[in-house]
Amino acid sequence: xTRCARLLLLLALLLPAWAxxxxxxVLVVNAKSGxxxxxxxxxxxxxxxxxxxxxxxxxxxxxxxxxxxxxxALFYRLLVNKDLAEINAYWARLLFSGRxxxxxxxxxxxxxxxxxxxxxxxxxxxxxxxxxARVKIVLDLGR
Amino acid sequence: xxxxxxxxxxxxxxxxxxxxxxxxGALTIAATILVTGERQxxxxxxxxxxxxxxxxxxVSVACFVKDAQLADExxxxxxxxxxxxxxxxxxxxxxxxQRSQPxxxxxxxxxxxxxxxxxxxxxxxxxxxxxxxxxxxxxxxxQRATYDEVRFVILQTLxxxxxxxxxxxxxxxxxxxxPIKAMSDGLHHxxxxxxxxxxxxxxxxxxxxxxxxxxxxxxxxxxxxxLGQERRLRLAKEVEERKYHSIFENAETGIFIAAQDGIxxxxxxxxxxxxxxxxxxxxxGVLNIRQLxxxxxxxxxxxxxxxxxxxxxxxxxxxxRPRGGNRR
Numbered sequence: 001x002t003r004c005a006r007l008l009l010l011l012a013l014l015l016p017a018w019a020x021x022x023x024x025x026v027l028v029v030n031a032k033s034g035x036x037x038x039x040x041x042x043x044x045x046x047x048x049x050x051x052x053x054x055x056x057x058x059x060x061x062x063x064x065x066x067x068x069x070x071x072x073a074l075f076y077r078l079l080v081n082k083d084l085a086e087i088n089a090y091w092a093r094l095l096f097s098g099r100x101x102x103x104x105x106x107x108x109x110x111x112x113x114x115x116x117x118x119x120x121x122x123x124x125x126x127x128x129x130x131x132x133a134r135v136k137i138v139l140d141l142g143r
Numbered sequence: 144x145x146x147x148x149x150x151x152x153x154x155x156x157x158x159x160x161x162x163x164x165x166x167x168g169a170l171t172i173a174a175t176i177l178v179t180g181e182r183q184x185x186x187x188x189x190x191x192x193x194x195x196x197x198x199x200x201x202v203s204v205a206c207f208v209k210d211a212q213l214a215d216e217x218x219x220x221x222x223x224x225x226x227x228x229x230x231x232x233x234x235x236x237x238x239x240x241q242r243s244q245p246x247x248x249x250x251x252x253x254x255x256x257x258x259x260x261x262x263x264x265x266x267x268x269x270x271x272x273x274x275x276x277x278x279x280x281x282x283x284x285x286q287r288a289t290y291d292e293v294r295f296v297i298l299q300t301l302x303x304x305x306x307x308x309x310x311x312x313x314x315x316x317x318x319x320x321x322p323i324k325a326m327s328d329g330l331h332h333x334x335x336x337x338x339x340x341x342x343x344x345x346x347x348x349x350x351x352x353x354x355x356x357x358x359x360x361x362x363x364x365x366x367x368x369x370l371g372q373e374r375r376l377r378l379a380k381e382v383e384e385r386k387y388h389s390i391f392e393n394a395e396t397g398i399f400i401a402a403q404d405g406i407x408x409x410x411x412x413x414x415x416x417x418x419x420x421x422x423x424x425x426x427x428g429v430l431n432i433r434q435l436x437x438x439x440x441x442x443x444x445x446x447x448x449x450x451x452x453x454x455x456x457x458x459x460x461x462x463x464r465p466r467g468g469n470r471r
């Protein structure tokens with residue numbers, strides 16, 4: 001492998017990571033949920049199991065991206081400033097009692113978007129570029 | 144056994160020693176009781192703080208989602224410590240769980256007990272208070288722990304003081320009392336005039352006991368020398384007395400001893416023969432020198448006065464004229 005080829009390979013590997021770190025995440029709900037805005041605290045309460053109801057009164061169905069998706073780690077970093085290990089430890093404590101459960105974990109980013117589009121109480125995070133008419137941005141998580 | 148009698152050094156020393164040890168032990172124990180209670184209270188408080196530190200994050204999660212079961216598990220875990228009497232966990236102003244030791248008062252009934260209270264904050268927002276955990280200390284368990292520690296200190300102190308007292312008594316017995324008793328026994332049977340001396344107790348050649356034995360032996364030697372000298376002087380005096388007695392008895396010259404008033408105290412046989420009076424040993428009455436058959440009695444009186452005034456011996460030839468006899 002030539003030196004130039006090695007450099008290109010390195011760039012190819014680094015580019016997606018750079019792109020993910022620069023991802024612009026937004027919190028979205030189903031367009032028919034009746035919710036227009038959420039505060040960060042409300043988002044925390046819903047995603048961390050404190051309340052499972054949207055301000056409009058319908059049951060909330062939080063949806064997580066797969067663990068493999070870098071958006072998930074970024075989301076929790078932006079939402080509660082914790083890494084995934086801490087989030088998993090948090091849910092491990094609560095799973096014991098069974099009173100609440102972690103967000104539904106989609107198998108892929110596409111499935112997450114599909115769930116958000118189909119379920120009225122669904123709430124999840126996606127990149128701003130993926131937002132379409134089926135979902136509504138309720139909180140801008142920023143970068 | 145006189146060694147251990149009421150007045151022996153060992154008994155007196157041991158009594159003073161034991162009294163001192165008991166006093167020191169009592170002071171130590173009193174100080175321990177005062178200090179231990181406070182220390183146990185602090186230790187219990189510190190332990191409760193540590194327990195709260197341990198469960199703080201779980202309680203925070205339980206309060207955040209108001210999970211009574213998780214809070215209950217935390218409370219049960221805390222109550223496995225005997226120092227915890229009761230646990231109350233509140234979330235948003237309402238009791239999430241209340242637990243207490245079996246048989247112990249619960250809830251507000253434990254308000255008078257020493258307790259720790261700590262605010263619980265959101266696991267995702269450290270500035271937001273979402274509940275409170277209150278842990279009441281088990282005063283009875285703390286008292287029991289205090290009692291156990293005090294009892295241990297008492298036993299330890301008494302054991303140490305007892306061992307030290309035994310050691311001191313043994314040392315006194317071996318190094319002081321027994322040598323002194325051996326010296327005393329030796330002195331009771333010692334005849335210093337025969338040259339007997341005290342033996343220095345074993346291993347006391349260079350000690351104070353050894354020096355005391357040497358001093359006693361030196362005194363005994365000096366005493367024996369003095370007694371020997373006194374015996375020799377007495378013998379010499381007896382010889383001299385016998386010699387003068389022989390002279391007194393056998394002299395041809397009349398010799399007498401008279402008091403100031405002229406009463407004769409003693410006279411020799413020659414004096415009796417010359418003056419015609421009974422022998423001194425046979426005479427029972429009182430005889431004055433003026434009553435004797437002097438030719439010139441006043442001269443005798445004069446000689447007696449001179450001897451008394453000048454405090455020197457006087458001598459003179461005096462004529463006597465026995466009754467019915469010739470002048471001599």
